[in-house]
Amino acid sequence: MDFAYPAELDEFRRDFSAYLDGIVTPELIDEIVRSGFETRGPATVAFWRRLGIDGYFGLGWPAEYGGGGKSVLYLHAFNYVMAYRRLPVPVVTLNTVAPTLMWIGSEEQKREYLPKILRAEIEFSIGYTEPEAGTDLASLQTRAVRDGDWYIINGQKIFTTGAHQADYLWLAVRTDPEAPKHRGISILIVPLDAKGIEVRPLGIMHGGHTNITYYDNVRVPVSALVGEENRGWYYMTTQLDFERVAISPVPHLERLFDSLCAALRSEGASPPDEWTRVTLAQMAADINVLKVMDLKTASMVANGQVPVYEASLLKVLSNEARARMIAEALQIVGERALVRAGCAGGFTDVAGDTFERQLRESPITLFGGGSNDIQRDIMAGHGLGLAR
Amino acid sequence: MLFADSEEQALIRQTARAYFADKYPAERLYAIERGDSAVAASDVRELADLGWLALFAPADAGGGGIAMLDAAVVIDECGYAAAPVPLAASNVAADLLSRRPGFAGDVTKIASGTTFVSVASGTRLRGGAAGGGLVADGRRLRGELRQVPFGNRAAVVLAPLRVDGDRAFAAVALDGCARDEARTLDRRDFAHLRFDGDASLARVMATGAEAEAMHERCDALFTAFAVVETAGMLQRVLEMTVEYISQRVQFGQPIAKFQAARHRAAELLMQAETVRWTAYHALWRFQEDDRDTREIWLAKHWAIRAVERTFQVSHLLHGGVGVGTDYPLHLYTQAMSALAVRAGGMGEMVDRTLEPLGVAAARR
Numbered sequence: 240m241d242f243a244y245p246a247e248l249d250e251f252r253r254d255f256s257a258y259l260d261g262i263v264t265p266e267l268i269d270e271i272v273r274s275g276f277e278t279r280g281p282a283t284v285a286f287w288r289r290l291g292i293d294g295y296f297g298l299g300w301p302a303e304y305g306g307g308g309k310s311v312l313y314l315h316a317f318n319y320v321m322a323y324r325r326l327p328v329p330v331v332t333l334n335t336v337a338p339t340l341m342w343i344g345s346e347e348q349k350r351e352y353l354p355k356i357l358r359a360e361i362e363f364s365i366g367y368t369e370p371e372a373g374t375d376l377a378s379l380q381t382r383a384v385r386d387g388d389w390y391i392i393n394g395q396k397i398f399t400t401g402a403h404q405a406d407y408l409w410l411a412v413r414t415d416p417e418a419p420k421h422r423g424i425s426i427l428i429v430p431l432d433a434k435g436i437e438v439r440p441l442g443i444m445h446g447g448h449t450n451i452t453y454y455d456n457v458r459v460p461v462s463a464l465v466g467e468e469n470r471g472w473y474y475m476t477t478q479l480d481f482e483r484v485a486i487s488p489v490p491h492l493e494r495l496f497d498s499l500c501a502a503l504r505s506e507g508a509s510p511p512d513e514w515t516r517v518t519l520a521q522m523a524a525d526i527n528v529l530k531v532m533d534l535k536t537a538s539m540v541a542n543g544q545v546p547v548y549e550a551s552l553l554k555v556l557s558n559e560a561r562a563r564m565i566a567e568a569l570q571i572v573g574e575r576a577l578v579r580a581g582c583a584g585g586f587t588d589v590a591g592d593t594f595e596r597q598l599r600e601s602p603i604t605l606f607g608g609g610s611n612d613i614q615r616d617i618m619a620g621h622g623l624g625l626a627r
Numbered sequence: 628m629l630f631a632d633s634e635e636q637a638l639i640r641q642t643a644r645a646y647f648a649d650k651y652p653a654e655r656l657y658a659i660e661r662g663d664s665a666v667a668a669s670d671v672r673e674l675a676d677l678g679w680l681a682l683f684a685p686a687d688a689g690g691g692g693i694a695m696l697d698a699a700v701v702i703d704e705c706g707y708a709a710a711p712v713p714l715a716a717s718n719v720a721a722d723l724l725s726r727r728p729g730f731a732g733d734v735t736k737i738a739s740g741t742t743f744v745s746v747a748s749g750t751r752l753r754g755g756a757a758g759g760g761l762v763a764d765g766r767r768l769r770g771e772l773r774q775v776p777f778g779n780r781a782a783v784v785l786a787p788l789r790v791d792g793d794r795a796f797a798a799v800a801l802d803g804c805a806r807d808e809a810r811t812l813d814r815r816d817f818a819h820l821r822f823d824g825d826a827s828l829a830r831v832m833a834t835g836a837e838a839e840a841m842h843e844r845c846d847a848l849f850t851a852f853a854v855v856e857t858a859g860m861l862q863r864v865l866e867m868t869v870e871y872i873s874q875r876v877q878f879g880q881p882i883a884k885f886q887a888a889r890h891r892a893a894e895l896l897m898q899a900e901t902v903r904w905t906a907y908h909a910l911w912r913f914q915e916d917d918r919d920t921r922e923i924w925l926a927k928h929w930a931i932r933a934v935e936r937t938f939q940v941s942h943l944l945h946g947g948v949g950v951g952t953d954y955p956l957h958l959y960t961q962a963m964s965a966l967a968v969r970a971g972g973m974g975e976m977v978d979r980t981l982e983p984l985g986v987a988a989a990r991r
């Protein structure tokens with residue numbers, strides 16, 4: 240055992256924070272807060288370009304793709320600092336698309352997309368979920384039929400987040416309807432301006448919207464195929480592992496905790512009642528658990544192992560803790576915490592976000608990225624070896 | 628004993644359910660949530676015509692004169708429909724006014740829909756509804772009240788205040804006070820009221836110990852009705868979820884066939900059922916003896932926890948559909964989470980439970 244957090248990473252966090260202090264403008268914060276932490280505007284795009292040019296998007300990428308060649312722990316630290324400050328990151332483009340392309344993309348795809356991703360010039364939207372294929376994602380039905388040098392795509396996706404402002408879709412399609420359901424899926428890169436794509440907004444409770452997307456005889460060249468045909472399911476599930484490790488659940492909770500403590504310490508605040516003190520102490524203990532388990536998972540990846548039940552454990556613990564802590568934060572702050580952003584008399588956390596908005600956002604992680612009850616199954620199966 | 632609606636209550640429930648379903652269908656609630664619609668003065672007058680704004684204030688004081696428990700059924704149904712109407716505030720106000728000689732005229736006006744009277748609830752909360760509270764010093768009335776139900780359109784609010792340093796409870800006219808709309812998690816019509824006007828705006832209903840008792844009654848009733856309204860919401864969330872998992876097919880079968888999902892549905896049942904009966908039982912005790920508020924605080928304490936569990940479980944079982952703004956679940960989970968904070972939060976419930984038992988916090 241060796242628990243020492245590399246000193247160079249502490250240094251990185253400090254330097255990166257200082258760097259952010261220098262480039263995060265009031266206009267950027269204003270844009271983020273006003274959009275309800277949902278849509279990106281010009282200030283956000285400019286911010287991303289800057290991060291890209293300064294090498295932060297490619298921290299963990301191999302040097303051959305213009306990256307910094309750092310370990311996954313740097314990515315983890317980068318995302319941590321960004322999330323604590325509630326700064327937006329083009330999450331799926333950086334954590335889903337880029338690593339998968341580096342892993343199995345064609346040379347042409349790597350040349351075409353990776354440099355642009357690195358400079359924040361293009362963005363992807365993920366098209367996996369369908370109205371009838373959610374938790375049971377492998378039953379997806381959107382079809383891509385080979386026609387000479389083309390694929391012709393027909394079908395419908397739901398929750399295609401960001402499709403209204405992205406450049407490309409990372410689309411899961413069925414290419415072999417005869418094969419068992421996990422073996423007939425492929426990934427295609429589809430430009431969002433292709434003919435036959437329709438994007439319709441679908442409002443969500445924490446503000447802004449995701450989308451429903453329709454595909455009517457959409458044609459893409461066969462060069463749009465990522466990796467091998469019908470191996471899509473394997474790529475999708477492996478990619479989830481990249482994603483899980485890069486993104487830590489802890490910074491949100493630390494921000495919440497720090498915000499509560501700051502409010503209770505602030506001048507004029509009356510001393511907290513007993514329940515508040517006990518609850519805060521419980522939060523601290525929960526966050527400590529998550530911090531340690533998060534480090535364990537990240538270090539496994541850094542050491543070349545694949546966390547399976549470990550990732551599930553972290554996911555279930557963290558998103559249930561998150562939903563609970565936000566409800567408790569509302570209790571601690573009281574009625575002021577119910578006021579929506581932009582209204583007088585409200586309460587915001589250290590990043591300018593309201594707790595009531597965070598409550599409205601909290602359900603998504605419970606079922607998104609693999610429902611909690613499926614994660615429990617994974618722990619029972621992979622973790623404990625319990626047969627079905 | 629009968630842990631079920633009486634015939635009378637069943638009838639009230641039926642009427643209220645049909646009315647709210649007709650008047651506040653999901654489409655209208657979505658529009659209110661978006662800010663494209665609001666509960667209008669005409670909607671409130673309709674509630675008056677139904678006799679629902681002063682249900683249990685005595686008939687001889689101008690109220691409806693029904694039992695508190697029967698009145699609660701209407702509020703329960705209001706929760707079931709997620710109707711964003713200030714029924715609890717109005718009924719509590721009518722009750723308080725009916726108990727003071729010289730204020731019966733106000734009850735008549737509430738009942739007829741001429742004057743909407745609200746209450747500043749949860750004033751014991753840290754930084755809660757009362758904000759700094761109201762102070763009448765000599766000729767001036769100053770201070771603020773946070774998140775007053777229907778504060779934008781109310782004519783009067785009942786609130787505790789200090790008059791020349793003494794405790795009082797008063798009916799405060801809202802002419803000339805500044806009103807800021809407070810858009811909140813639950814999108815009910817709340818307003819932040821700021822006063823700087825003539826002290827004659829406040830008609831004192833009680834002072835000293837009497838004022839304190841009135842304040843206590845206000846909080847107890849408001850909290851009890853908040854739990855009853857929560858029970859209505861939990862019931863609807865339970866039904867909605869059961870329906871959803873029975874229809875939603877994944878892995879070739881309805882989700883309701885998976886044991887994990889069934890267990891979670893059972894958990895929703897436990898929450899809805901326990902909040903319902905503890906709420907009504909607490910209100911019944913209060914109806915029998917209005918010094919007996921203990922179960923109200925215990926029921927609220929439990930309801931806060933039940934709401935948190937139900938929030939998580941109902942959203943988990945619904946998946947993405949449940950967070951869509953074109954599906955009603957979020958109206959309920961947002962409204963019940965707000966009610967969990969309003970009308971007394973966890974910290975206050977803990978204190979209220981333990982103080983009378985003489986279990987004091989450690990001195991530091």
Ligand SMILES: Cc1cc2nc3c(=O)[nH]c(=O)nc-3n(C[C@H](O)[C@H](O)[C@H](O)COP(=O)(O)OP(=O)(O)OC[C@H]3O[C@@H](n4cnc5c(N)ncnc54)[C@H](O)[C@@H]3O)c2cc1C
Binds near residue numbers: 609878
């Ligand atoms: C805001 C938002 C953004 C999203 N963004 C994207 C995106 O960009 N791209 C994309 O492809 N998708 C996206 N999604 C979709 C997301 O991944 C799905 O919501 C998720 O996969 C769950 O699917 P579902 O919503 O259809 O839930 P369902 O499959 O209907 O499942 C609902 C619940 O049923 C229960 N359940 C299901 N199966 C079982 C079982 N076998 N055993 C026990 N219980 C079970 C679980 O409790 C589960 O949570 C997004 C969703 C949201 C809400």
